[in-house]
Amino acid sequence: QVQLVESGGGLVQAGGSLRLSCAASRSIPNVNAMRWFRQAPGRQREWVAGISSSGYTNYPDSVKGRFTISRDNAKNTVYLQMNSLKPEDTAVYYCNAFTVTNDYWGQGTQVTVSS
Numbered sequence: 001q002v003q004l005v006e007s008g009g010g011l012v013q014a015g016g017s018l019r020l021s022c023a024a025s026r027s028i029p030n031v032n033a034m035r036w037f038r039q040a041p042g043r044q045r046e047w048v049a050g051i052s053s054s055g056y057t058n059y060p061d062s063v064k065g066r067f068t069i070s071r072d073n074a075k076n077t078v079y080l081q082m083n084s085l086k087p088e089d090t091a092v093y094y095c096n097a098f099t100v101t102n103d104y105w106g107q108g109t110q111v112t113v114s115s
Contacts, residue, residue, distance in 0.1 A: 002028050002104050004095045009109030016113070017083045022095030022106055024076040030099045034071060034078045038091035038111075045094070049080055063089075085113045 003025040035050040049069035051057045057069050068081040090113050095106040
């Protein structure tokens, strides 16, 4: 079983930056993509970044140009660099890895952006 552990969340002022990390307990075979999602209180979980097995990245318009997803395969770790943070970015951020047969989630890390 693969475990994903997020870290790097915290409290930051609007306009600031944070870098989230997602460490997998081991290499994940046949992973289609690694993704970051977020969920604010009272709202549905929202996708915010993805990186495919080939390295292709994509983002929704709400974070494009501010968030950057990257990975270090040697460390089984995916990162989410978040710049120019806004109060509406406040949420619990989750890491996800999905393969043909499995869908793995981390426990989440809280990001709070103060105005």
